[in-house]
Amino acid sequence: MEPAARKKQILSAIVESYIQTGEPVGSKALIQEAGLKVSSATVRNDMADLTERGYIVQPHTSAGRIPTQRGYRYYVDNALDVKPVTAQGREYITDALSQNADSPESLLQNASNLLTRLTDYVAFATTPGGEESRIRKISFVPTGAHAAMAVVIVSNGIIKTKLFRCEFLLTPEILQVFDKALNDVFAGVRLEAVNRPFIQTAAAGFGELSLLMPSALIAIKEACDLARVVSVYHSGLGRLIGDAQADRILEFLQNQHDLAAMLERLPLNTAATIGKENSRVELAYSSVVSARYKIDGSPSGVLAVIGPMRMDYARMISVLNCTAECVSELLNEMIDY
Amino acid sequence: MEPAARKKQILSAIVESYIQTGEPVGSKALIQEAGLKVSSATVRNDMADLTERGYIVQPHTSAGRIPTQRGYRYYVDNALDVKPVTAQGREYITDALSQNADSPESLLQNASNLLTRLTDYVAFATTPGGEESRIRKISFVPTGAHAAMAVVIVSNGIIKTKLFRCEFLLTPEILQVFDKALNDVFAGVRLEAVNRPFIQTAAAGFGELSLLMPSALIAIKEACDLARVVSVYHSGLGRLIGDAQADRILEFLQNQHDLAAMLERLPLNTAATIGKENSRVELAYSSVVSARYKIDGSPSGVLAVIGPMRMDYARMISVLNCTAECVSELLNEMIDY
DNA sequence: AGTTAGCACTCCCACCCTTAGAGTGCTAAA
DNA sequence: TTTAGCACTCTAAGGGTGGGAGTGCTAACT
Numbered sequence: 225m226e227p228a229a230r231k232k233q234i235l236s237a238i239v240e241s242y243i244q245t246g247e248p249v250g251s252k253a254l255i256q257e258a259g260l261k262v263s264s265a266t267v268r269n270d271m272a273d274l275t276e277r278g279y280i281v282q283p284h285t286s287a288g289r290i291p292t293q294r295g296y297r298y299y300v301d302n303a304l305d306v307k308p309v310t311a312q313g314r315e316y317i318t319d320a321l322s323q324n325a326d327s328p329e330s331l332l333q334n335a336s337n338l339l340t341r342l343t344d345y346v347a348f349a350t351t352p353g354g355e356e357s358r359i360r361k362i363s364f365v366p367t368g369a370h371a372a373m374a375v376v377i378v379s380n381g382i383i384k385t386k387l388f389r390c391e392f393l394l395t396p397e398i399l400q401v402f403d404k405a406l407n408d409v410f411a412g413v414r415l416e417a418v419n420r421p422f423i424q425t426a427a428a429g430f431g432e433l434s435l436l437m438p439s440a441l442i443a444i445k446e447a448c449d450l451a452r453v454v455s456v457y458h459s460g461l462g463r464l465i466g467d468a469q470a471d472r473i474l475e476f477l478q479n480q481h482d483l484a485a486m487l488e489r490l491p492l493n494t495a496a497t498i499g500k501e502n503s504r505v506e507l508a509y510s511s512v513v514s515a516r517y518k519i520d521g522s523p524s525g526v527l528a529v530i531g532p533m534r535m536d537y538a539r540m541i542s543v544l545n546c547t548a549e550c551v552s553e554l555l556n557e558m559i560d561y
Numbered sequence: 562m563e564p565a566a567r568k569k570q571i572l573s574a575i576v577e578s579y580i581q582t583g584e585p586v587g588s589k590a591l592i593q594e595a596g597l598k599v600s601s602a603t604v605r606n607d608m609a610d611l612t613e614r615g616y617i618v619q620p621h622t623s624a625g626r627i628p629t630q631r632g633y634r635y636y637v638d639n640a641l642d643v644k645p646v647t648a649q650g651r652e653y654i655t656d657a658l659s660q661n662a663d664s665p666e667s668l669l670q671n672a673s674n675l676l677t678r679l680t681d682y683v684a685f686a687t688t689p690g691g692e693e694s695r696i697r698k699i700s701f702v703p704t705g706a707h708a709a710m711a712v713v714i715v716s717n718g719i720i721k722t723k724l725f726r727c728e729f730l731l732t733p734e735i736l737q738v739f740d741k742a743l744n745d746v747f748a749g750v751r752l753e754a755v756n757r758p759f760i761q762t763a764a765a766g767f768g769e770l771s772l773l774m775p776s777a778l779i780a781i782k783e784a785c786d787l788a789r790v791v792s793v794y795h796s797g798l799g800r801l802i803g804d805a806q807a808d809r810i811l812e813f814l815q816n817q818h819d820l821a822a823m824l825e826r827l828p829l830n831t832a833a834t835i836g837k838e839n840s841r842v843e844l845a846y847s848s849v850v851s852a853r854y855k856i857d858g859s860p861s862g863v864l865a866v867i868g869p870m871r872m873d874y875a876r877m878i879s880v881l882n883c884t885a886e887c888v889s890e891l892l893n894e895m896i897d898y
Numbered sequence: 899a900g901t902t903a904g905c906a907c908t909c910c911c912a913c914c915c916t917t918a919g920a921g922t923g924c925t926a927a928a
Numbered sequence: 929t930t931t932a933g934c935a936c937t938c939t940a941a942g943g944g945t946g947g948g949a950g951t952g953c954t955a956a957c958t
Contacts, residue, residue, distance in 0.1 A: 263901070264902090284909060326724050373720060387663050461811055462809075462811035601931095621937090622921080623938045
């Protein structure tokens with residue numbers, strides 16, 4: 225065998241063995257596991273070379289080698305044997321996702337829980353981002369004499385509600401007038417377009433009617449803002465314990481805003497983001513495996529799993545891939561009509 | 562000084578010192594801190610007695626004493642100096658709670674976040690329980706040709722929505738019929754009463770109309786169920802790290818159902834539940850300080866903080882008390898009309 | 899050039915032992 | 929009932945030791 229090919233084989237074997245056992249891998253053990261036909265000295269020479277080139281390191285002089293971030297990266301890019309999820313597996317996933325899933329939110333919560341169950345790591349699911357989403361319809365529900373709820377229905381299936389109050393008596397008739405007038409203005413508008421100037425221009429167009437509805441307009445704007453914000457559903461936080469950085473990671477994960485920002489920056493395809501490749505220092509020694517579900521064929525919200533760098537990437541990728549596909553199907557069914 | 566009184570003083574001093582430093586307290590150190598006018602030998606005798614009676618223990622032979630669960634209990638019941646929150650403090654709390662608080666849910670989320678900030682422990686807030694709550698009103702919002710959203714407005718200020726689908730075309734006219742018919746039946750009914758038999762009886766009363774609305778009725782029932790379930794808002798999970806039982810506690814806290822059950826069982830007044838007094842084994846070495854906010858004057862949802870047994874009970878109790886009062890005020894303002 | 903056996907070397911880890919210090923319980927006297 | 933005195937116990941920290949794993953290097957071999 226070519227020396228170069230053997231080195232690749234050795235690197236893969238080190239990564240795989242370390243992923244499985246968590247123990248540094250020595251030259252002798254390696255020969256057995258990889259079924260190599262060379263002596264341990266040869267393997268040692270190769271390992272020295274791989275160390276020099278930054279793919280593996282020794283925790284200390286007389287220990288075996290463990291992969292570096294670069295080593296994992298090489299392995300994921302070149303040596304990964306991703307087996308697609310079986311038909312039964314896929315059916316199981318679809319079933320689990322469908323349980324009580326009557327809104328995009330609950331579907332995504334299911335996805336997060338399911339991923340934790342399947343992977344034993346912390347899992348996330350974000351709601352579809354708002355970039356391309358438009359307001360489909362606005363409704364009002366009276367909740368009291370001076371209070372009502374604005375309901376904004378978005379094209380991506382998300383529905384957001386927001387309460388508001390007024391000084392004057394909110395009769396059903398007034399709400400009906402609101403309904404008519406506001407749907408004329410807002411229906412079909414992109415969520416992003418609903419900002420302060422837009423609201424003001426809209427109000428100006430209503431003439432004297434506009435005096436009655438500032439709080440309603442603000443409620444609508446806020447509901448649109450909420451619909452654009454990606455909510456994050458996570459589960460399995462308990463699995464983090466034991467990680468050296470657990471407290472910093474947990475603190476980070478509690479911050480919806482930072483977390484959502486990080487998740488949004490993940491690649492559009494199914495991929496592993498390893499160690500310092502992550503945008504957050506908190507994750508410098510963790511890996512994120514992520515996939516996106518699609519709405520109308522284009523990548524939308526994120527499903528992700530956070531675990532140690534030492535994780536079973538092949539399995540993670542196939543599970544996330546399949547889950548994202550199933551979520552896409554169910555979500556599009558939910559929206560289509 | 563009476564020996565008995567001195568023993569009480571010694572116990573309190575041990576608890577306070579241990580709460581502050583986390584170090585076992587020895588006889589000599591105790592004399593200084595408590596300003597006692599007796600020798601260390603006397604203190605040792607008293608400590609031996611307190612140990613025998615189960616108020617304090619030695620981690621090992623040659624260490625000082627630390628309080629037992631019983632010791633903390635005595636301290637909390639008899640020696641606690643609870644200073645009410647200052648006027649500025651109260652104002653700060655009210656301000657923090659009011660930020661973007663336009664629904665009971667967001668108010669309670671604020672409360673949870675605030676408590677974490679103020680106490681540095683994991684904090685919880687539950688929505689008002691449904692025992693005494695009644696349906697105030699039901700509305701329908703069309704969301705698609707075959708889908709709509711049922712909105713159930715409850716007397717405690719909670720609003721729950723639930724989507725549903727039908728085979729036939731859901732015109733606004735049909736929804737209006739639903740609205741009228743269903744409000745006649747459901748308005749004023751207690752949430753608990755909305756169970757399967759009730760739904761069936763109701764359906765029977767609608768005659769041929771009932772054929773159109775099974776999915777709507779189920780949606781209403783589910784929304785009522787949701788409104789009864791106490792949602793739990795928590796924050797500050799990161800603070801748990803370092804606790805020996807952290808993983809088990811975290812796992813438990815992720816389970817909304819078990820957590821809600823535990824919180825509901827907490828006392829109706831402001832109180833500390835110490836160690837094994839808790840209904841969950843996971844909390845055998847933690848303490849829960851809890852208070853309830855009031856709706857219409859009667860204790861309703863729970864605010865709580867979980868920390869180590871070694872916590873500053875006096876401060877926790879005053880903070881929780883004040884926060885619960887402020888939540889009560891704001892919540893009742895929110896509902897009243 | 900690439901491979902191999904042999905070997906000295908390094909370093910970790912688990913173990914034991916020692917020591918200093920803190921705090922105790924007991925005893926006998928005040 | 930309180931106190932001084934003292935022997936005793938136990939922990940935590942430090943240091944020394946030996947075994948073991950795994951290495952890198954060298955020199956010989958293909």
